[in-house]
Amino acid sequence: QVQLVQSGAEVKQPGDSVTISCKASGYTFTTFALHWVRQVPGQSLEWMGWINGGNGYSELSEKFQGRVTITRDTSATTAYMELSSLKSEDTAVYFCARFREGWAAFDYWGQGSQVSVSS
C-alpha cells in the first residue's frame, strides 16, 4: 500500500533552516510527483511547490521562491523540503502529498511534520 512517512517535529529559532523528509513506499517513486502543502494553525492549506520524482524537476509557489528548496533521492525514495530564513509565521504543519496526474489530485498524503519557530 502507498505510504508517505515524514520526519518528526522540529523546533527552530528565527533565521534557522529546516529540512523535512518524506519517505515514499508502495509505488514506483519515479513515476509520480510529490507536492508540499503547509497548514498554519487554525488556517487553511497552502501549496508550496512540487518535484518530479523521475527527473527531479521542481517548481515553487511564487511566495516561497528563494526560501524553499525541494529535492529528492531516488535511491532512498525520499523527497526533501528545505525552508530557510525561518520566521515565526512559518510555524505550521508541513505535508507532502503524492500527485496522481490522471486525476489531477493529491491522492495520498504524509502524516505531517510540525515545525515550530520561536525565539
Added chain:
Amino acid sequence: VLTQPPSASGTPGQRVTISCSGRSSNIGSSTVNWYRQLPGTAPKLLIYNNSQRPSGVPDRISGSKSGTSASLAISGLQSEDEADYYCAAWDASLTAWVFGGGTKVTVL
C-alpha cells in the same frame, strides 16, 4: 483564493451542501478536488475531477461544478462526517494550487 462558508451543520441523516466559489483562472478552467480533514490528521481525497470518487469513498458523497463554482454534498449525514472540508483547484494565473478556506461540518 477559493471561497467556502466557514461552517455547515445538520442532524444525522440530513443532507449538507458545501459551496466553493472561484474565478475563471481556477475553477472556471480547471477541475475541482475536495478533501476531508479530521483534527490532527492529514487531508484525505474525497472527490477528484469535480465529481469522481476514489475507491472507498461512499456514494452518499458527491461533487459537482458549474462555471466558476463547485459544491460538495453529503447525504445521510453521519457523526463520522464531522470534519473540515477543503476544495482545491489549479490556478492558471497564479500557476499554483489554491485551496478554499475550509468548511467545518458539525453533526448536531
